[in-house]
Amino acid sequence: MNRKFEVVVIGGGIIGCSIAYYLAKEKIDVAVLDSQKVGGKSTSAAAGMLGAHSEYKEFEHLYPFVRSSQLLYKELVHEIKDKSGIDIELKEGGILKLVYSEEEKRALQPILAHSTVEWMTASDVIEKVPVNASIIGAAYLKEDVHVTPTSACNGLSKTAQLNGASIFEYTEVAEIKKQDGHYVIHTAKGEFEACYVVVASGVWSNRFFQQLGLTNQIIPVKGECLAVINEGKPLDHTLFYNQNYIVQRNNNKLVIGATQKWNDWDERPTIGGIEEIIQKAKEMMPSITEMKIDSYWAGFRPMTFDGYPFIGAHPHGDNLFFAAGHQRNGILMAPATGKMIKDMIVGNQVDKTWVQAFQVDRRNKISL
Known part of the structure; x- marks a missing residue:
């Protein structure tokens, strides 16, 4: 079994699976590690509303980000169905x-x-x-349509796998360590190695913040x-x-x-x-x-402390990224988050407003 990957994503909710989907689409060797079943925690509890407008008051200055994510579902519903056969159950009606x-x-x-x-x-x-x-x-x-969250998460996960990603369920991560220019991820099922690590574990990301020298709290x-x-x-x-x-x-x-x-x-x-x-x-x-x-x-x-997710690189860089803290809009923002992390890893340009608003080491809410 391969345990060496270019990217390891820690967390198999819809955020982690979206990241894996977009990375695998670029032919990047990516693995997702989840302590339980993919999509089994916060994702499965969500209603699945894609409320770019119903949540406008909270994200007025970042409307282009949430709107872009909402629109990406119009592509995903066909791409996932064509590739994997899974219907993410996008329901019109608004x-x-x-x-x-x-x-x-x-x-x-x-x-x-x-x-x-x-x-x-x-x-x-x-x-x-x-x-x-x-x-x-x-x-x-x-x-502002909606999807069934577990179907969307499973669709992203399955399509990512069909594009070459690896999914490891019931694989709890204990520790992330930098070693000789790469990362060693210690789990209950042994060690994994990666050039890049993305922490996408929702409220369970706190211990990784602490391990990696950050005071962030979710x-x-x-x-x-x-x-x-x-x-x-x-x-x-x-x-x-x-x-x-x-x-x-x-x-x-x-x-x-x-x-x-x-x-x-x-x-x-x-x-x-x-x-x-x-x-x-x-x-x-x-x-x-x-x-x-x-x-x-x-x-x-x-x-998070200001209601905006942490999406971006560790302040010290080192090929370490976070994508967590999406509050009640994780389903809505999953595609744009996955695409943003993918763009950061491959070196594509990312909107500076988004980078600043979501940066991991921000202390006060940015005035946009």
Whole structure:
């Protein structure tokens, strides 16, 4: 078994698999090491919304980055299906960002200025979906579609493998050490060697920051979610209000989420958390009360000190990179992150604004 690679990516969530996908596409010998099953942690807990517009307030100055990532999915859905046969289950229909007051509508003016967003009156919204009649309308985010995260991650992983990448599941990394101009990665299954290392382990990246001489910290923002059975007409549009959502899967399930519990390392959902999201879902779509519960779960959103991910090189260089801390937008930003890391490794030009905003050793939020 080959244990020497040009690049080793630590972390097999959608970020790590996207990096492997873009590197393998360039014929670079890359391996992904994951402590569990690929896509089995935070990726599997996500709803999969590609919310470049619904998250506009947080990423206004970096809209070109998140928008480029959103658009890359239009290529990936075909490339992955043609190469691997896997459907990443990209669902059209967009997001209806519900509005209950004139004040909320005024706050949406920046995104309503985009050609990809339009205002819908309450009567038009209610005609399309069974929402709360007390809304005054909604911002229709036509391009904010969604994918099934595990399908997208598996598609990236499988396609990367078909292009020459190696995937090692249940291979927990204990330590990364520089030795004679390359890296030795110590794992529970022995040693791996690489010229480049990329840490993409979400909230579990902290110990690697510490090992590699950095003080960076990522904290978990626990999100609890619920799936219910929708036996009626499928929900053609995702409903979104105040960071809560109802998403129709390609089956008959609706995914409802999510709580935000800061620095909570317990991956188990709570009764209080599930009650909270049910109440908020009822405020958006009252008929959800009658639907049967299918399942419930929790996952960790990896949060940095300023809400922007760390994407880039270790401040001392040495062919060491990080791609972690994407908070609730890991699915959305995965393609652009994978492409950015690939470009940095092969020496392609990367937008200086992005490099500065995501740099690993930043101390204060950059004014862009």
